[in-house]
Amino acid sequence: MRTHILAGAAAAALALAPLAAFAVDGGKAESMVLLPKFIGIAVFDQAHKGAEEAAAELKNPTKLQFLGPTPENSVAGQIEIVTNATTQGANAIMISNNAGDQLVPAVKAAHDKGIKIVTWDSPIPTAEGEDVFVAQVDFKETGKVMADMALDILGANGGEFAVLSASPDAANQNSWIAAMKDALKDPKYAKLKLDDIVYGNDQSEKSYSQANALVDKYPNMKLIMAPTTVGIAAAAKAMQDAKLCDKVKVSGLGLPAEMVSYTMNGCAPEFALWSFVDLGYLAYYTAYALATGQLKAEAGAKFKAGRMGEYTIEKDPTRSNGLRILMGPFSKYDKSNVEAAAK
Amino acid sequence: MSAARLLKSWEGLLLLMLAVVVGLSIEHSPVYLGVGNIVNLFQLEIEKIIVALTMTLIIINGEIDLSVASVMGLSACVIAWLFHHGVPMPLAMLAALAAGGVAGLINGFWVAYVGLPSLAVTLAGLIGYRGIARVLVEDRSFGGYPDWFNAIGQRAQFGPLTVSIVVFLVLYAVIAVVLHRSGFGRLIYVMGNSLQAARYSGVRVRPVKLSLFVTSGVVAALAGLLYAARLGSVRGDMAQGFELDIITMVLLGGVSIFGGSGNLAGVGLSILVILNLRNGMGLADITGNTQTSVIGALLILSVLAPNMVQTIRDKWKGRQT
Numbered sequence: 001m002r003t004h005i006l007a008g009a010a011a012a013a014l015a016l017a018p019l020a021a022f023a024v025d026g027g028k029a030e031s032m033v034l035l036p037k038f039i040g041i042a043v044f045d046q047a048h049k050g051a052e053e054a055a056a057e058l059k060n061p062t063k064l065q066f067l068g069p070t071p072e073n074s075v076a077g078q079i080e081i082v083t084n085a086t087t088q089g090a091n092a093i094m095i096s097n098n099a100g101d102q103l104v105p106a107v108k109a110a111h112d113k114g115i116k117i118v119t120w121d122s123p124i125p126t127a128e129g130e131d132v133f134v135a136q137v138d139f140k141e142t143g144k145v146m147a148d149m150a151l152d153i154l155g156a157n158g159g160e161f162a163v164l165s166a167s168p169d170a171a172n173q174n175s176w177i178a179a180m181k182d183a184l185k186d187p188k189y190a191k192l193k194l195d196d197i198v199y200g201n202d203q204s205e206k207s208y209s210q211a212n213a214l215v216d217k218y219p220n221m222k223l224i225m226a227p228t229t230v231g232i233a234a235a236a237k238a239m240q241d242a243k244l245c246d247k248v249k250v251s252g253l254g255l256p257a258e259m260v261s262y263t264m265n266g267c268a269p270e271f272a273l274w275s276f277v278d279l280g281y282l283a284y285y286t287a288y289a290l291a292t293g294q295l296k297a298e299a300g301a302k303f304k305a306g307r308m309g310e311y312t313i314e315k316d317p318t319r320s321n322g323l324r325i326l327m328g329p330f331s332k333y334d335k336s337n338v339e340a341a342a343k
Numbered sequence: 344m345s346a347a348r349l350l351k352s353w354e355g356l357l358l359l360m361l362a363v364v365v366g367l368s369i370e371h372s373p374v375y376l377g378v379g380n381i382v383n384l385f386q387l388e389i390e391k392i393i394v395a396l397t398m399t400l401i402i403i404n405g406e407i408d409l410s411v412a413s414v415m416g417l418s419a420c421v422i423a424w425l426f427h428h429g430v431p432m433p434l435a436m437l438a439a440l441a442a443g444g445v446a447g448l449i450n451g452f453w454v455a456y457v458g459l460p461s462l463a464v465t466l467a468g469l470i471g472y473r474g475i476a477r478v479l480v481e482d483r484s485f486g487g488y489p490d491w492f493n494a495i496g497q498r499a500q501f502g503p504l505t506v507s508i509v510v511f512l513v514l515y516a517v518i519a520v521v522l523h524r525s526g527f528g529r530l531i532y533v534m535g536n537s538l539q540a541a542r543y544s545g546v547r548v549r550p551v552k553l554s555l556f557v558t559s560g561v562v563a564a565l566a567g568l569l570y571a572a573r574l575g576s577v578r579g580d581m582a583q584g585f586e587l588d589i590i591t592m593v594l595l596g597g598v599s600i601f602g603g604s605g606n607l608a609g610v611g612l613s614i615l616v617i618l619n620l621r622n623g624m625g626l627a628d629i630t631g632n633t634q635t636s637v638i639g640a641l642l643i644l645s646v647l648a649p650n651m652v653q654t655i656r657d658k659w660k661g662r663q664t
Contacts, residue, residue, distance in 0.1 A: 065628050067630045067631075068631055070632065081630055084383075088372070101486045104575055200387050
């Protein structure tokens with residue numbers, strides 16, 4: 001009954017003002033694929049959980065497919081999954097892109113066949129073949145948050161720090177790092193010196209050894225900033241194992257559940273993140289609304305995504321041809337709140 | 344080959360595997376038999392199967408080339424680097440092929456003329472050529488190539504077929520003739536069986552080995568070029584780890600890792616089995632680790648099974664005499 005009323009309200013709203021927000025109407029079968037960068041990473045499992053929640057709310061009778069490649073085969077695997085989903089005639093693919101523009105030919109082929117392409121977490125850099133990007137947070141703000149945490153941890157006297165990122169072609173990490181470099185130009189951060197940017201490819205072992213390599217290479221480095229949940233946990237473990245936590249701190253973007261012990265023992269005093277459950281939920285609502293034709297991928301279009309409320313599609317300020325939906329906000333974690341968040 | 348012998352042969356076993364895989368795929372997915380899917384099935388692994396053809400020659404000759412995937416990466420990165428430094432695309436492509444030739448020449452020189460084991464030489468190549476590729480493009484990705492270049496890897500230009508697939512088919516025919524119908528092909532087998540015997544019979548073994556490694560390098564570079572065109576963008580880790588997939592395709596095809604035996608028909612069948620298996624599982628939404636384990640298990644079985652049969656046969660014969 002409730003959905004009928006909502007549907008009626010949505011139809012009325014659409015008739016009156018095409019750009020007013022409407023509640024997404026469920027019940028129609030759409031074949032949806034959720035494609036993470038790779039499988040076996042906690043945050044992607046959380047996004048999957050959020051997407052399943054949205055699928056249940058929207059009563060989509062077709063089961064959500066959660067398909068991902070293995071980390072060592074990420075690019076070829078993502079291309080293969082997008083290509084096979086196209087062959088199978090999926091209605092929407094939700095992608096956290098780990099292949100940079102190498103995914104473009106496969107995504108374009110899918111898009112040309114009428115499949116809706118929603119990226120989440122990490123977009124397609126040129127936005128080619130993509131309908132809309134569900135951005136977790138404003139990428140500029142991420143850079144500023146990283147710079148602020150570095151300043152907080154290093155103190156007024158500043159010091160040297162380095163960035164441990166995911167893969168060199170991860171569009172999200174790259175734009176956050178670029179935004180952080182921009183933020184650092186402010187005189188407020190004048191005493192912070194960025195030594196280097198290294199890549200652990202979101203693999204724990206590689207990130208762990210890259211963190212140790214940074215310590216060897218830059219003896220004066222006081223902080224490792226890792227804008228990836230895999231990298232930050234690996235770096236914190238590396239510093240803890242090397243008993244260096246007094247000298248080198250770790251910060252960046254981390255999952256409370258994975259970081260709680262490092263925050264409590266002082267290895268990673270402060271870090272930030274957004275909810276991946278919400279990100280998966282919002283990505284699913286967006287993709288479903290596009291696939292059913294209720295939502296058009298154009299700037300200014302508004303819709304209501306279940307429990308998360310109203311969102312608007314806008315031009316992506318960080319990519320010249322892209323559209324985005326901005327989720328937000330950031331949560332910062334330290335000793336005072338990490339234990340509660342980890343539960 | 345009679346029907347009975349075919350059934351007992353390795354190729355017979357591969358045909359059976361292929362029939363099972365294709366049967367299961369048809370049953371599980373209505374889209375499997377579509378022309379588009381068959382083309383995709385080849386396209387998704389096309390660069391590997393092209394290199395598997397020259398790898399067959401190398402392994403039958405009793406050698407190995409572990410550097411092929413790094414040469415693929417090097418070729419793609421040479422194209423990216425030159426193009427972004429203003430070199431016209433056709434020249435950049437030629438330079439990439441030349442780089443593959445030089446890489447093969449270096450491998451071949453150390454193996455054929457200095458007499459070092461190809462395992463060690465090409466392992467060094469695997470590291471060295473990848474290193475050069477990474478130095479060229481660093482941690483960036485290079486795209487923005489002309490449309491006609493991307494079309495080589497992406498667009499169907501011969502009916503439903505892409506240039507890459509046509510390259511594979513032509514190369515398959517050429518190598519089949521060279522290996523099974525020419526004197527040069529005989530030499531490859533003879534040297535693989537016994538290098539000493541070949542040498543004593545007056546075969547000039549060095550030029551043969553050198554030419555095989557150069558061919559391997561050039562074809563790997565061509566595959567790298569096609570890979571760059573298919574993805575439309577190049578980065579330093581391109582094709583990393585492909586050498587193992589390529590070598591397993593050849594071994595599953597019944598080519599002995601010790602050289603001297605095997606044929607291109609077996610490798611062709613093995614390629615079809617692996618490609619159809621991957622595609623069938625992909626369409627059944629089996630991806631990631633499960634897919635890797637299934638193919639891994641198949642390969643372990645297929646490499647172990649013939650050896651075990653041989654061992655049991657030998658023991659049996661030993662008891663009888």
